[in-house]
Amino acid sequence: MPSSAGPATEPAVDHRKGPRRRGEELERAILQATLDELAETGYAALTMERVAARARTGKAAVYRRWPSRAQLVLDACKLGKISDVDLPDTGELRGDTLALLRHMAITMASPLGGIMRGLLGEMTRDPELAELIRERVHTVRPSMVHVVLERAVERGEVEPWVLTSRRATVATDLLRNQFLLFGAPVPDEFIVDVVDDIYLPLVLNPAPGSGSGSGSGSG
Amino acid sequence: MPSSAGPATEPAVDHRKGPRRRGEELERAILQATLDELAETGYAALTMERVAARARTGKAAVYRRWPSRAQLVLDACKLGKISDVDLPDTGELRGDTLALLRHMAITMASPLGGIMRGLLGEMTRDPELAELIRERVHTVRPSMVHVVLERAVERGEVEPWVLTSRRATVATDLLRNQFLLFGAPVPDEFIVDVVDDIYLPLVLNPAPGSGSGSGSGSG
DNA sequence: ACGTTAAAGAACGGTCAGTTCTCTAAATGA
DNA sequence: TCATTTAGAGAACTGACCGTTCTTTAACGT
Incomplete structure (x- = not known):
């Protein structure tokens, strides 16, 4: 605890965010951020960095769960899946x-x-x-x-x-x-x-x- | 090959390449390098930097001619096009x-x-x-x-x-x-x-x- | 010979990929 | 309650590549 005059290493504002998300909650937040990014910028422009930022977390937390952009997107789509659709029976x-x-x-x-x-x-x-x-x-x-x-x-x-x-x-x-x-x-x-x-x-x-x-x- | 202890700024070997290609000759060299890269690493892994290096030129020379990777590849494919194919008339x-x-x-x-x-x-x-x-x-x-x-x-x-x-x-x-x-x-x-x-x-x-x-x- | 054009090639600022730190908050367990 | 373990926050870092810009120099035209 460098309470005294730390030269440079001191992080100025040190009280980090309030509640820190973990596990499943964080996972859902990342997937939701992915869906939002997809809707906003599309697949081609989606980056791990932006997803992490949008989910208010770090890249490390994302990479700990998904090895690649494609896998992440694939899982996100599963979340946002439209149900099996109500195809009406038109009679023919x-x-x-x-x-x-x-x-x-x-x-x-x-x-x-x-x-x-x-x-x-x-x-x-x-x-x-x-x-x-x-x-x-x-x-x-x-x-x-x-x-x-x-x-x-x-x-x-x-x-x-x-x-x-x-x-x-x-x-x-x-x-x-x-x-x-x-x-x-x-x-x-x-x-x-x-x-x-x-x-x-x-x-x-x-x-x-x-x-x-x-x-x-x-x- | 810098035999003597060249300080730093000196380019050691300064006689640049022999014949310097220009215009159409260089263009064909770039397209050929593109085809080679495509065959070797595929489209996804192809970069402008590697194409330029393979053609023994700089990126600037490539960008002066093609605005994007896709355009370059498209033109390269036109070069390497298999002729209109000899589809045999089988009779039916x-x-x-x-x-x-x-x-x-x-x-x-x-x-x-x-x-x-x-x-x-x-x-x-x-x-x-x-x-x-x-x-x-x-x-x-x-x-x-x-x-x-x-x-x-x-x-x-x-x-x-x-x-x-x-x-x-x-x-x-x-x-x-x-x-x-x-x-x-x-x-x-x-x-x-x-x-x-x-x-x-x-x-x-x-x-x-x-x-x-x-x-x-x-x- | 001289001026113009353009190639060679290095360097730059920028983005992003993945990784690896430190620091700290939350969960866990005695 | 306190110590230990786990894992998130966030920054730093290496490295690749993008697209641009700069200087130097070779090729070309007149």
Whole structure:
């Protein structure tokens, strides 16, 4: 305790902040700061330094928990996840699919779109991270496709083998491709075209002479 | 190699390099250095500093010509472009399409794949650059799709309106999506599945009852 | 020969990545 | 209650790279 005239090492004001956060509380604060930074500056401009500053902590506390920017962002997104979405049952496959694609298009036009794009870019750098990203993109989204298709199967609109064929995800795949290449917003005309000219013909009509390679389902 | 005890300010060896490159010669050297760096370390790890060093020049000479890393890489790729490819005419659409997709898959598994991924990630940062990237990705590649489809039209395999419909690029779009999500190498099984289960049914069969919104189904 | 242009290359101020200090507040346990 | 352990705050630090600017000098044009 250098109460006397410390030459230079003395920190002037020494009463640090009041309550010091720890453990889970601090963790949530960091994740929230990450979400705020993402919304404000986007994925590309996000830095660990700014996140730490925004959470009113130090970089060390951040690095103690997450090894990289991408991992941090990935966890933050999990926190801010929109629930599984309330896709209304419109009574026919066309309406359900349009609703699903439009919902995705809106998401892509939000800051989440830039995050998705940025994370895809990082897959080259870190193969381990790539696995995590794929899980989120491939597991979360197509589950909604599955729901929509299962309804259609129950209605008799669609034959069951379509569920496990590559045709099932063509609409969402094409939408994702469009977004990655041309950015947001995705014109509604594109969505309607894909559904009417490509997707519905593929899943409503039994493959003419197709070997019904359905068995090859990706699994 | 400073044999004598040079004090400090003296540059020891002062006869600068022999022939000093200028203008176009230097430009090509920089682009070549960029290609070498890309092949060696990939897009993500490429820095202007390393490119300049590899080209045995200074950063200033690089920045005098290109405003950003992405622009430089884009130009370097133009240099190293594989010619328009010799897509063999296999006599039927299926063979031509398989050849085209397999060629693309090989490209994606090369360093060029990582470059493509990295550039797509930068589209968020710089909208002006995004335009350039789109031109290359969307103009160069689908031109090959067009060639393949035109042959099929001449053979009578495909109706002309397909050329301008969204169906035309479905195969390449799905391949690109697969690569961006799951990386390389793209399994050949995927390519065959896409062609047989999705692409050929779409372009070979006149849309059954489809409004054929694209072209007024002339035939 | 002379002036203009531009390359070589060092240096600079700046940002950020990660790491490693010290100091101190909170939790823990006897 | 007090001593010990744990971990956050925050700064310092090394190191990479960015983009700019400076000086020196080679190449080029007239």
